[in-house]
Amino acid sequence: xxxxxxxxxxxxxxxxxxxxxxxxxAIAPGxxxxxxxxNGAGKTTTLRALCGMVDTRGDIRFDGRPIGRRGTEDIxxxxxAHVPEGRGTFSGLTVEENLRxxxxxxxDKARVAEDLERVFGYFPRLYERRRQQAGTLxxxxxxxxxxxxxxxxxxxxxxxxEPSFGLAPLVVDVIFGILRTxxxxxxxxxxxxxxxxxxxxxxxxxxxxxxxxxxxMSGTAGAIRSDESIRRSYLGY
Amino acid sequence: xxxxLQQVLTGLSTGGIxxxxxxxxxxxxxxxxxxxxxxxxxxxxxxxxxxxxMAWGLPYWGAFFLTIAISFVGGVVIERTIIRPFERQDxxxxxxxxxxxxLLVLNSLAGWIWEYTxxxxxxxxxxxxxxxxxxxxxxxxxxxxxxxxxxxxxxFFRYTPLGLAMRAAAENPESSRLVGIxxxxxxxxxxxxAGAIGAVAGMMVAPIVFLEPNMMLSILxxxxxxxxxxxxxxxxxxxxxxxxxxxxxxxxxAYVVGTDLKLTVALAVIVGVLLIKPSGxxxxxxxxxx
Amino acid sequence: xxxxxKSEAVAAGLPARAAPRxxxxxxxxxxxxxxAACLLPxxxxxxxxxxxxxxxxxxxxxxxxxxxxxxxxxxxxxxxAFYALGAYTTAILIDQLGVxxxxxxxxxxxxxxxxxxLFGLPALRLHGLYLALATLAxxxxxxxxxxxxxxxxxxxxxxxxVILKPEAPFGLPLNPDQRLYFFSLxxxxxxxxxxxxxxxxxxxxxxxxxxxHPIAADAMGINSAMYKSLTFGVSAMYTGIAGAxxxxxxQFVAPDSFAIGLSFAFLFGSVIxxxxxxxxxxxxxxxxxxxxxxxxxxxxxxxxxIFGVFLILFMFVMPAGIAGFVRLVSARAALxxxxxxxxxxxx
Numbered sequence: 001x002x003x004x005x006x007x008x009x010x011x012x013x014x015x016x017x018x019x020x021x022x023x024x025x026a027i028a029p030g031x032x033x034x035x036x037x038x039n040g041a042g043k044t045t046t047l048r049a050l051c052g053m054v055d056t057r058g059d060i061r062f063d064g065r066p067i068g069r070r071g072t073e074d075i076x077x078x079x080x081a082h083v084p085e086g087r088g089t090f091s092g093l094t095v096e097e098n099l100r101x102x103x104x105x106x107x108d109k110a111r112v113a114e115d116l117e118r119v120f121g122y123f124p125r126l127y128e129r130r131r132q133q134a135g136t137l138x139x140x141x142x143x144x145x146x147x148x149x150x151x152x153x154x155x156x157x158x159x160x161x162e163p164s165f166g167l168a169p170l171v172v173d174v175i176f177g178i179l180r181t182x183x184x185x186x187x188x189x190x191x192x193x194x195x196x197x198x199x200x201x202x203x204x205x206x207x208x209x210x211x212x213x214x215x216x217m218s219g220t221a222g223a224i225r226s227d228e229s230i231r232r233s234y235l236g237y
Numbered sequence: 238x239x240x241x242l243q244q245v246l247t248g249l250s251t252g253g254i255x256x257x258x259x260x261x262x263x264x265x266x267x268x269x270x271x272x273x274x275x276x277x278x279x280x281x282x283x284x285x286x287x288x289x290x291m292a293w294g295l296p297y298w299g300a301f302f303l304t305i306a307i308s309f310v311g312g313v314v315i316e317r318t319i320i321r322p323f324e325r326q327d328x329x330x331x332x333x334x335x336x337x338x339x340l341l342v343l344n345s346l347a348g349w350i351w352e353y354t355x356x357x358x359x360x361x362x363x364x365x366x367x368x369x370x371x372x373x374x375x376x377x378x379x380x381x382x383x384x385x386x387x388x389x390x391x392x393f394f395r396y397t398p399l400g401l402a403m404r405a406a407a408e409n410p411e412s413s414r415l416v417g418i419x420x421x422x423x424x425x426x427x428x429x430x431a432g433a434i435g436a437v438a439g440m441m442v443a444p445i446v447f448l449e450p451n452m453m454l455s456i457l458x459x460x461x462x463x464x465x466x467x468x469x470x471x472x473x474x475x476x477x478x479x480x481x482x483x484x485x486x487x488x489x490x491a492y493v494v495g496t497d498l499k500l501t502v503a504l505a506v507i508v509g510v511l512l513i514k515p516s517g518x519x520x521x522x523x524x525x526x527x
Numbered sequence: 528x529x530x531x532x533k534s535e536a537v538a539a540g541l542p543a544r545a546a547p548r549x550x551x552x553x554x555x556x557x558x559x560x561x562x563a564a565c566l567l568p569x570x571x572x573x574x575x576x577x578x579x580x581x582x583x584x585x586x587x588x589x590x591x592x593x594x595x596x597x598x599x600x601x602x603x604x605x606x607x608a609f610y611a612l613g614a615y616t617t618a619i620l621i622d623q624l625g626v627x628x629x630x631x632x633x634x635x636x637x638x639x640x641x642x643x644x645l646f647g648l649p650a651l652r653l654h655g656l657y658l659a660l661a662t663l664a665x666x667x668x669x670x671x672x673x674x675x676x677x678x679x680x681x682x683x684x685x686x687x688x689v690i691l692k693p694e695a696p697f698g699l700p701l702n703p704d705q706r707l708y709f710f711s712l713x714x715x716x717x718x719x720x721x722x723x724x725x726x727x728x729x730x731x732x733x734x735x736x737x738x739x740h741p742i743a744a745d746a747m748g749i750n751s752a753m754y755k756s757l758t759f760g761v762s763a764m765y766t767g768i769a770g771a772x773x774x775x776x777x778q779f780v781a782p783d784s785f786a787i788g789l790s791f792a793f794l795f796g797s798v799i800x801x802x803x804x805x806x807x808x809x810x811x812x813x814x815x816x817x818x819x820x821x822x823x824x825x826x827x828x829x830x831x832x833i834f835g836v837f838l839i840l841f842m843f844v845m846p847a848g849i850a851g852f853v854r855l856v857s858a859r860a861a862l863x864x865x866x867x868x869x870x871x872x873x874x
Contacts, residue, residue: 337604346828504665
């Protein structure tokens with residue numbers, strides 16, 4: 001089975017600071033992959049490197065085609081949606097406008113209307129607030145909005161940067177449940193960056209562990225979850 | 238009572254000028270979140286281009302629309318060459334300095350090419366007075382054109398995907414890229430449209446105040462006052478604000494401070510709005526949850 | 528929101544600590560410059576002396592801008608208003624109250640200090656572009672304010688006020704142009720020294736902190752509001768004193784000399800000279816005085832065009848202005864000297 005996304009020996013730099021040191025991983029189509037690690041391990045940087053948001057060297061291929069050299073706007077048009085750290089919602093625009101922006105690059109008007117309905121189905125709270133300014137939503141609602149907007153792009157791969165951050169456990173449950181549903185119903189592959197390793201391993205198939213910009217461990221989620229020594233030394237539980 | 242009405246009407250007609258300039262200011266603000274200090278000079282320069290085209294034999298409307306096209310391109314070029322390198326920075330001083338630089342260059346270029354003597358600029362509207370002598374044909378025409386532009390701008394931003402993308406690009410460039418919006422193109426487009434709107438404003442203003450390089454700076458200040466008063470992100474607000482400033486300026490000039498201090502009224506409006514309600518009467522305060 | 532190009536500002540605002548022997552060089556240079564300045568009037572014509580007096584005056588005005596915008600990050604496009612205030616205060620005091628010219632200068636300074644502070648208070652609520660906008664409006668409105676019929680009996684309306692040249696103090700063997708030159712020079716040196724002391728010390732660090740990290744500055748206990756308003760006041764004072772001296776030198780004040788072009792010229796001079804430094808004020812002043820004269824021959828529009836083009840160019844190439852460039856060059860030279868003086872590191 002050929003991978004949806006492959007990264008070979010990726011290095012990333014913030015200015016002159018070398019942050020990722022030869023990271024390699026692969027994501028299967030329709031699978032959920034977790035990217036774990038402590039603060040500062042380089043997880044967010046990895047996602048940003050995939051989207052062309054940082055200075056990157058190395059080989060990144062989506063569907064076999066190289067995307068490493070291209071700009072963010074072009075990379076996302078290939079079918080990758082990124083829900084960034086801090087959600088990145090357009091606070092001055094309404095919820096509905098945020099969602100429509102997700103569909104900005106799409107040409108299939110009828111399917112867009114369909115998708116909008118489906119997304120409101122996943123997140124009824126967003127439908128209630130669809131005419132409200134996005135900046136007035138709560139943290140959990142903004143996270144839902146960010147995910148919903150990404151879904152409006154009909155991506156083949158969804159990158160999620162710390163979706164549980166700052167949210168109450170119940171809200172996180174809801175969101176992760178929806179992610180699992182989306183993955184099942186729409187075969188959207190996901191690369192999930194999380195500090196909350198337990199949650200991530202619950203829904204992931206595969207996991208990679210990053211430490212100071214290097215992949216130190218990889219395997220199926222099940223294997224990593226059941227290996228006590230790995231859990232204790234790297235995941236803290 | 239009739240004198241008062243006369244003052245109000247005169248105020249509304251000058252307000253029309255301010256409203257159209259305010260509209261161009263709002264256009265760039267919505268597209269780039271910048272206040273374009275060079276807007277007036279761009280409008281003035283466009284008007285000179287129109288004048289030159291007519292001097293070369295083009296009929297009025299031919300020159301009118303060609304100038305709009307040229308001004309659109311001019312706006313895009315200015316954005317691409319001069320503003321672009323400062324796009325990614327937060328440095329307000331650099332941006333302001335560059336705007337003032339553009340202002341000075343356009344002003345002196347116009348003076349050098351066409352000299353500082355006052356020129357007459359024709360109006361496409363009938364010259365005679367309408368409504369029993371209260372307004373002239375041109376003032377009414379100006380009003381109509383301003384409102385038409387306003388409608389176009391409003392519809393563009395509110396109901397078209399491109400308008401939405403432009404607003405998004407101005408507000409959050411990074412997130413905009415993540416949904417596939419080519420942010421640089423949006424900024425260039427915004428400048429192009431502002432150039433075009435400015436050209437129309439200039440060509441409407443010139444028949445009244447006569448064409449010379451310094452015709453726009455004080456009008457620009459009034460335009461800013463109007464845009465701020467109405468809400469710098471709101472086209473309706475800007476136009477309303479422009480009219481309000483026109484009427485206010487006239488009434489204050491007639492009854493309170495004398496005609497000499499009218500610019501001070503604009504200054505007071507600007508400072509007052511910024512202090513009391515920076516988002517203007519109709520602008521939206523953006524709520525950001527920290 | 529940062530109002531300035533951080534890296535340039537940081538590089539310009541924090542000079543490296545040089546070795547004791549090296550610190551002597553700038554002082555020697557300064558003394559030499561001062562000596563040259565004192566000797567200058569005796570070797571050039573009266574007209575040139577007058578021009579250099581205006582250079583000194585401009586330097587004081589630009590220093591006001593540098594303090595406010597370069598060090599404290601508040602953008603003012605309306606400082607022509609304070610220049611005018613200082614000029615008119617002096618003119619009115621001399622013309623109508625017979626105050627001796629040298630006394631009018633500190634009075635004008637005090638008036639502008641208060642006016643600047645009062646303007647700075649509401650300006651606290653305006654940031655970046657909006658402050659620039661409000662001050663632009665102030666600058667544009669200034670000639671109109673000066674022509675206001677209500678105060679015409681004091682201001683002379685459109686015609687302005689004519690001042691007689693000051694009398695000789697102590698019967699020194701100097702002609703009026705030279706007297707004025709030395710008077711301005713003295714004031715300039717005092718004001719520059721004052722600025723240097725303020726800006727290199729705790730006050731300077733505080734206002735730079737306010738510029739770069741306003742929230743952190745507040746958290747550290749710096750009273751931002753007070754500092755910002757006071758900085759506005761001090762900046763207005765400097766520019767106002769410059770206006771007063773200019774009025775005495777030119778012997779004439781009229782509303783149209785204080786149009787918005789003046790505020791733009793100040794911005795230009797500061798940016799070209801180097802807005803983050805004290806010495807930048809002097810470089811900028813030289814530019815302001817001599818470049819328009821040289822270019823006016825080309826065409827009436829040329830000086831303004833040059834202003835505009837240079838403003839844009841410098842933002843691209845030299846945001847820290849000539850002073851920044853000089854600092855860069857001398858820092859590199861110092862590094863080379865130090866590397867030459869030390870033995871090469873063992874391999």
